Amino acid sequence: MKEIIKINLDNEMDLILAHKRCMKIAEMCGMQSSFQTRFSTAVSEVARCSIAKGKDSLLVLGINIIKATQKEITAIITDAVDLKNCNPEAFNYASKISGNIEYSFFDNQSTTKISQTVPSPGLLSETKIKTLIDYFKFEPPLSPYDEIRKKNIELIALSEKLAESENKYKQLANSIPVLICVINERSNVLLANESLESYLEVPLLVFDRKNLSxxxxxxxxxxxxxxxxxxxxxxxxxTAEVRIRKDTQYIWHLVSIIPNKAEDGTFNSWLVYFVDINAQKMMVETLKDNTELKVIQRELENANQKLVFKNKELEQFAYIASHDLQEPLRKIMIMLSRAGEHLSEDQKKEYYFDRITLAAGRLSNLITDVLNYSRIDNRNQEFKEVDLNDVISEILGDLSLVIEEKNAIINIDPLPKVFGLDTQLRQLFYNLVNNALKFNTKQPAVTISATENPDNKRLANVDNYHVISISDNGIGMDSQYSGRIFDMFQRLHERDKYGGNGIGLALCRRIIENHDGIIDFTSKPGEGTIFWIYLPKK
Structure with a gap:
């Protein structure tokens, strides 16, 4: 290996020096900025461990010439202490972001080697290497700066979270059994979900007469x-009813076109979705002159009312798809733009990205919650006997950190076995217990019990149901909200005071509906809340 520079690792200034010179060597060798950051961060992670735990630590940066067509930047850190044993987490992280790390401890000396392949080895001639050595020999002193490691880690995490968010957004749109596309002012189709692409024989590129025909x-x-x-x-x-051709026949659909509002208040695109209403439409046509089927017609009217409700949920989805799901991402882009207005390229990687990470995390959580809601379905699942005592035990394990942090008191009475879907029931009780812990300004006290004679009787035939109550001493809520707390995206408190996306209770109601049960609550502000769950015994 041709040595470029040596750095004694004694204090934080040496750590800064090591990081900056790793970045500079990588840059001068023609590496992309992302690889520069990964290599420098991996070296900094081990160097930090040396400064904190090591003794007689030394970093040597150089160029390793394997052969004419294969060269690599190499960082070798030697120390009189077994660094990996002192801090295995640091080495695991360095290995994760670099992928090219070797470690050994022999004769009271540890050796850590981190390397990164040079993308164009032919350009790294002997003369170029000598230029590198001379550059660092006469390099002027560096000014100190803070949080190098933190900002670089956040930069890497941000790119990963953005990729994850994009995949989850696509998965959300593709998981809904609705034909969806987005069009602009000029009628061009900007994107379409998989359901629409697979339904049509010819791709929909423009929303005009020729393509619609x-x-x-x-x-x-x-x-x-x-x-x-x-x-x-x-x-x-x-909104209108239209017939869409599928193979050799036409299927009735409800088409809706909804404008998307941009950040500055303008409209530059529209969400278009088609919902299959063929069964309802055919039933209406059949029942027009058939007086003997009036009862079925009334049932159809009820089904149509449910369809209106589902359409309302689809409208809510359209809003979240066009605004709330994109809002965190827009904030990320705005902050990136602002951060870069008066900063150098290096400084862009060092500042503001903590806020960016929070925005990306919010987007990821929101997409995950909406995706969970859209997937609640029991048509292809078999109901089995579920012991609610086991369910509660497991969710309390999942919430153990929150319970310990808030010093919560949990009282659990014996609970029955019910017939249902284990995973959905776990989600139901997890959301309700988590809310009881979250919406509380004092030491939480939560009681979970089963009762044969509930004070809150919703049903005349209550004996046919298992009745489970979850009570808390939290902040409670006013009765005026009873009609909408189970709706999608409804929040009664500011986001910065209590977390969440307003989906949890809507998810609970959908799970209860899947089990042919009922969920209700009694509450007063400042006096806590009791949620009542009715699950059929048969």
């Missing part, structure tokens, strides 16, 4: 185009 019934196209024109002019919603 490939799958929408001729008699319905004028109505759709007229509604689309009005929606663009008035910045308003449009």
């Amino acid at each position: 490939n799958f929408i019934h001729t008699n319905d196209i004028d109505n759709v185009l007229e509604g689309w024109s009005k929606a663009k002019s008035n910045r308003s919603d449009f």
Whole structure:
């Protein structure tokens, strides 16, 4: 190895020096900025361990010439202490971000070697290497700066979280059995989910007569185009019933066009989604003149009311897809822009990214919650006997850190065995107990019990149900909110005071509906809340 520079690792200034010179060597060798950061952060992690735990620590940076077409930057840290044994977490992290790390401890000396392949070894000639040595020999003193390690770690974590958020957003859109696309002012289709792509024989590229005629019934196209024109002019919603061709037949769908509002208040795109209503439509046509099926017609009306409710949920999804899911990402981009206005390239990697990480985390949590809600379904699952005592025991284990932190008191009475879906019941009780711990300004006290004669009787045939209550001494809520706390994205408190996305109780209600049960609550502000869960005995 051709040695470039040596650095004694004695204090934090040496750590800063090591990091800066690793970055500079990597830059001068033609590495991409992401590889510069990973290599320098891995070296800094081990160097920090040497400064904190080591003795007689030395860092040597150089160029290792394996052969003419294969060269690498190498950092070798020697120490009189077994560093890896002192801090295995630091080495695990360095190995994770670098991938090229070797360690040995022999004869009371530890040796850590971290290397990174040079992308263009032919350009790294002997003359170039000598230039590197001369550069660092006459390099002027460096000014101190703070939080190098923290900012570089956050930069790497940010890129990973953004990639994860994008994948979850796509998974969310593709998991919903609705045909969805986004179009702009010029009627160009910006994106479409997998359901729409697989449904259509010809890809939908432009939302115009020519392309719509490939799958929408001729008699319905004028109505759709007229509604689309009005929606663009008035910045308003449009809804209509249309027939979409599937193979050799037409299927009735409810088409909705909803404008997306940009950050500055303008509208530059629209969300279009098609919901299959063919079964309801055919039933209506069949029942028009059939007086003997009036009872079924009333049931159809009830089904249509449920459809209206589902459409409302789809509208809520459209809002979250166009605004709340994109809001954290827009904030990230705004902060990146602001951070870079008056900073050098190195400084851009050192500041403001803690706020960016929080915004990306919020986006990830929100997408995860909405995805969980959309996946609650029991059509293809078999109900089995579930012991609620086991369920409560496991969720208390999951919440043990919160319980310990808040010094919470948990009282559990014997609970029954019920028929249901184990994973959904775990989610139900986890959300309710977690809320009891979260929405509390004093030492939480939570009681979970089963009762045969509840004070809150929702059903005349209550004897046919297991009745479970979860009571707490939390902040409570006013009865005026009883009609909407189980709705999607409803929050009764500011986000910065109590966390969450307003999806938890909506998820609970959906789980209870899947089990043909009922969920209700009694509460007063400042006096706590009792949630009542009714699960059928058969």
